[in-house]
Amino acid sequence: MNLPPPLTAEARSAAAARGVAARQLRSGVRLALRDGDLRLAEVLADAGRDDDRGRALARMKVVDLLSSFRGIGPVRAAALMERVGIAANRRVGGLGHHQAEALLDALGEDRPTGRLVVLTGPSGVGKGTVVTQVRRMRPDVWISISATTRAPRSGEVDGVDYLFWSREHFARTVEQGGFLEWAEFAGNRYGTPRRPVLARLREGQPVLLEIELQGARQVRAAMPRAFMVFLAPPSWADLEARLHGRGTEDDAAIAQRLAKAREELAAAGEFDAVVVNDDVVRAAAELVDFL
Ligand code: ADP
Ligand code: 5GP
Secondary structure (H helix, E strand, C coil): CCCCCCCCHHHHHHHHHHHHHHHHHHHHHHHHHHCCCCCHHHHHHHHCCCCHHHHHHHCCEHHHHHCCCCCCCHHHHHHHHHHCCCCCCCEHHHCCHHHHHHHHHHHCCCCCCCCEEEEECCCCCCHHHHHHHHHHHCCCCEECCCEECCCCCCCCCECCCEEECCHHHHHHHHHCCCEEEEEEECCEEEEEEHHHHHHHHHCCCCEEEECCHHHHHHHHHHCCCCEEEEEECCCHHHHHHHHHHHCCCCHHHHHHHHHHHHHHHHCHHHCCEEEECCCHHHHHHHHHHHC
């Protein structure tokens, strides 16, 4: 018989540490559900992610998840699962789309209703400039403030342009599942705090996120009803000129951002709409139409 090779002591202790971390994460989630700090929809969305949090949540038993809610013990959870046709031993990762929808309906979780628009495009294409114009045209649109580990540029204000966080604070928030999406870009981390976005959407307010490509893909996976917009430069030369013209990065950082830009431009086809930023007011008006 072929037995797997025995694990080394190090591999065993690493596996044990991962097990402990996953159990801690699951008990944190149960407490947050009980206290109303987390919603079923958010847990189900996270369980689809390919990271440690996603994998730990996917392994959680559905009955344990449901019985975390105040007023739903294991008996009610089992009855609910039977009613919507979910096997008693099913794990969260094994839930089908319709089963997940049925649970959300059964729990009466109000679904997000506001329009979520995600704006992505290469660095220097003019996302920030277009978003500022949208703010003028549509003060009712809520524009998410991202957290970042990047240092503020001159004139940028903490809490207005970004939440400027330490790497430690950012990492803790990742572990706690506090981001709707996050990504590493040109040596820094950027993320969208989850709670304010969901709160605005629930109140029916339109929400705009301005984020890079990897983050946009995460939002699309977690919130399939989001409308994804790619902002493109009129030409490559325009993009280069804008990045240099902004004067906020040195040559090495510009080269790094342009290398990324090639990848990002290649992904434009994944988006629901492509807006060319030849003219700021016109591009903003197009974006406003989607909101
Ligand atoms: P991003 O947020 O995508 O990195 P910015 O909004 O900072 O880009 O814009 C980069 C530079 O391009 C800025 O100097 C800005 O003034 C300029 N810019 C933005 N939109 C246009 C446009 N339509 N035409 C010419 N220059 C533009
Ligand atoms: P900058 O350093 O030029 O402000 O931003 C660099 C890149 O990070 C831009 O493409 C910007 O759209 C993106 N970005 C800003 N906030 C977020 C965020 O919350 N999440 C992600 N994924 N990207 C962000």
